[in-house]
Amino acid sequence: MEKKTVDIKDFVPAPGEARPRYSASDFERGGGTARDDFDEGLDLPDIDTSPMFINIGPTHPATHGTFRVYCQLDGESIQKAGVDVGYLHRGFEKIVEVKQYNQVIPYTDRLNYCSGLVNNIAFCKAVERMLDIEITERTRVIRVIIMEIQRIMDHMICCGTNIVDIGALTNFWYFYNARDKLNDVLEALTGARLTYSYTRVGGLAWDLPSGWRESVKAAMREVPAAIADVRGLVEKNRIFQDRTRGVGQISTADAISFGWTGPCLRATGADLDLRKVRPYYGYDQFDFDIPVGANGDVYDRILVRIHEMNESLRIIEQAIDRVPDGPINVDDKRVTLPPKHKVHTSMEALINHFKLVIDGVQPPPCRIYDATETPNGELGFYIVSDGSGHPYRIKVRPPCFYTMNALKFLVEGGMVADIVAILGGLNVIAGELDR
Amino acid sequence: MATQERARHDALVAELKQRFGARVLDVDFAFDDCTITVDKAAIRDVLVYLHNDRGFDFLMDVAGLDCMNLPSFRERFEVSYMLYASKSDTRVRIDVPVSELDMDVPTVTDLWKSANWGEREAFEMFGFNFVGHPCLKRLLTHHEFVGHPLRKDYPLMGGQWCSSTSDMTEELNEPR
Numbered sequence: 183m184e185k186k187t188v189d190i191k192d193f194v195p196a197p198g199e200a201r202p203r204y205s206a207s208d209f210e211r212g213g214g215t216a217r218d219d220f221d222e223g224l225d226l227p228d229i230d231t232s233p234m235f236i237n238i239g240p241t242h243p244a245t246h247g248t249f250r251v252y253c254q255l256d257g258e259s260i261q262k263a264g265v266d267v268g269y270l271h272r273g274f275e276k277i278v279e280v281k282q283y284n285q286v287i288p289y290t291d292r293l294n295y296c297s298g299l300v301n302n303i304a305f306c307k308a309v310e311r312m313l314d315i316e317i318t319e320r321t322r323v324i325r326v327i328i329m330e331i332q333r334i335m336d337h338m339i340c341c342g343t344n345i346v347d348i349g350a351l352t353n354f355w356y357f358y359n360a361r362d363k364l365n366d367v368l369e370a371l372t373g374a375r376l377t378y379s380y381t382r383v384g385g386l387a388w389d390l391p392s393g394w395r396e397s398v399k400a401a402m403r404e405v406p407a408a409i410a411d412v413r414g415l416v417e418k419n420r421i422f423q424d425r426t427r428g429v430g431q432i433s434t435a436d437a438i439s440f441g442w443t444g445p446c447l448r449a450t451g452a453d454l455d456l457r458k459v460r461p462y463y464g465y466d467q468f469d470f471d472i473p474v475g476a477n478g479d480v481y482d483r484i485l486v487r488i489h490e491m492n493e494s495l496r497i498i499e500q501a502i503d504r505v506p507d508g509p510i511n512v513d514d515k516r517v518t519l520p521p522k523h524k525v526h527t528s529m530e531a532l533i534n535h536f537k538l539v540i541d542g543v544q545p546p547p548c549r550i551y552d553a554t555e556t557p558n559g560e561l562g563f564y565i566v567s568d569g570s571g572h573p574y575r576i577k578v579r580p581p582c583f584y585t586m587n588a589l590k591f592l593v594e595g596g597m598v599a600d601i602v603a604i605l606g607g608l609n610v611i612a613g614e615l616d617r
Numbered sequence: 618m619a620t621q622e623r624a625r626h627d628a629l630v631a632e633l634k635q636r637f638g639a640r641v642l643d644v645d646f647a648f649d650d651c652t653i654t655v656d657k658a659a660i661r662d663v664l665v666y667l668h669n670d671r672g673f674d675f676l677m678d679v680a681g682l683d684c685m686n687l688p689s690f691r692e693r694f695e696v697s698y699m700l701y702a703s704k705s706d707t708r709v710r711i712d713v714p715v716s717e718l719d720m721d722v723p724t725v726t727d728l729w730k731s732a733n734w735g736e737r738e739a740f741e742m743f744g745f746n747f748v749g750h751p752c753l754k755r756l757l758t759h760h761e762f763v764g765h766p767l768r769k770d771y772p773l774m775g776g777q778w779c780s781s782t783s784d785m786t787e788e789l790n791e792p793r
Binding site: 250277616 | 647648650652675680681682683686687699706710729730731733735742755756758767771783785786787788790791
């Protein structure tokens with residue numbers, strides 16, 4: 183204690199002794215900074231106060247993908263930011279122009295890889311509209327169930343990792359335990375755990391395995407407990423609230439102007455959800471609500487997602503007992519392969535099989551823009567057909583492309599640490615952002 | 618539901634035809650959607666009118682198209698604007714034919730902020746020059762990349778050697 187007092191107040195180095203760097207200016211003044219007669223602020227040596235430029239990303243663990251935020255910093259606050267994306271650009275829209283429509287489905291898995299099945303369904307839904315096909319009742323209900331399972335899984339990744347990024351790891355495991363059970367269910371159905379490719383134009387790849395509905399019900403029972411655990415840990419947590427409330431705030435008008443959709447838009451208070459506004463696949467027959475936030479900050483985005491999981495659970499509970507018996511593929515020779523025994527016994531079926539495999543599904547010459555409510559927001563496919571078996575052009579409207587557009591708007595004026603919280607809350611998935 | 622929207626589409630098309638006359642080149646109602654093809658000379662006025670007076674608050678997407686291999690087309694290129702009015706739940710697609718010889722298209726970044734990245738992507742993929750855009754740089758491809766990859770005459774296979782890191786000064790200084 184004695185030594186410390188001397189150090190701060192009156193330490194004068196012996197002649198020739200190296201001066202400690204931490205108090206360089208003090209010696210010229212002939213005294214420590216703690217002395218009562220210390221005159222602060224006068225003739226300090228020049229300190230570099232020019233802005234500092236740093237890169238956050240492209241490979242930063244908290245970016246969950248590769249994109250770069252180039253920041254001009256004043257201390258720890260961000261004066262200006264530039265967002266650089268495209269590190270995962272792999273020419274999706276170019277390569278699909280030489281594929282058949284059903285061959286595009288595996289590529290759509292890689293758009294938002296946290297919920298590949300929803301992308302499969304969104305693409306097939308657009309192509310089925312081009313062909314004027316009404317899918318069977320059984321397929322429709324199965325698609326609703328797997329879309330809602332994927333919505334829960336996607337939100338679990340988003341919320342789990344977002345909360346990890348701001349320092350709370352336990353929640354992540356609570357969500358991932360339940361998510362793993364859901365993944366087992368989808369693995370039993372599709373044989374895959376990430377890139378499912380389960381739908382086909384006009385139906386599904388195969389029917390439900392036996393006992394699948396019971397396994398869904400069992401997995402569903404894990405989810406409410408996980409949600410309750412996480413909510414109990416974070417919702418009233420002071421540290422969590424300090425890190426998320428008022429951070430990355432955006433008004434409804436700005437969010438709409440930026441083209442935001444999905445949970446990020448609903449966190450600002452707008453209740454726009456395609457499942458309610460333009461119900462497809464009989465969503466209007468299910469009883470569910472659209473959770474909305476109020477402030478449009480990171481806290482609301484996480485909470486809206488957590489509440490949406492509960493609503494998805496409600497939909498699945500209603501749908502799981504409503505799966506009717508019947509075929510899964512439409513009876514339409516333009517899209518569905520004939521049964522194998524007919525291929526072996528009938529010339530027409532053999533030709534049909536051959537033409538479908540070689541030429542693929544051939545929508546009439548037309549253009550269509552079809553949108554689906556994915557976990558991230560509106561996923562749109564603008565498809566141009568010239569009548570051949572290959573799509574002339576497919577333009578994807580990824581929901582997070584337009585939320586990411588607003589990142590500059592959100593982070594400027596904030597702190598460096600907020601970038602991590604904001605990025606996680608936007609749920610930007612590089613796969614669909616860069617295509 | 619579809620009939621209600623059809624009525625809104627009909628009213629909108631009638632109003633547009635009255636205001637812009639022959640500059641509304643074509644109207645199409647396939648698949649219960651509404652697609653309006655507009656002459657490039659009037660596109661800015663049409664979009665300003667739709668945004669300010671008809672409540673189209675969402676610009677969902679900006680899509681380019683190279684019509685080179687289609688059986689019939691007005692001009693080689695086309696820009697499509699997917700618009701959505703959330704109050705009245707109306708969707709409209711506006712198509713604009715763009716000549717290969719004059720790739721200038723007026724920007725709409727001042728009307729919708731989403732146009733910023735939407736137009737940048739259409740620029741890099743097809744080469745449209747969005748006049749007045751605050752930062753018309755390549756977005757998804759590398760800044761040294763040459764050519765517009767979604768044009769039909771751009772080869773599917775091949776690669777380009779790009780080495781240096783992008784200087785982000787323009788993005789940094791873009792107004793918030």
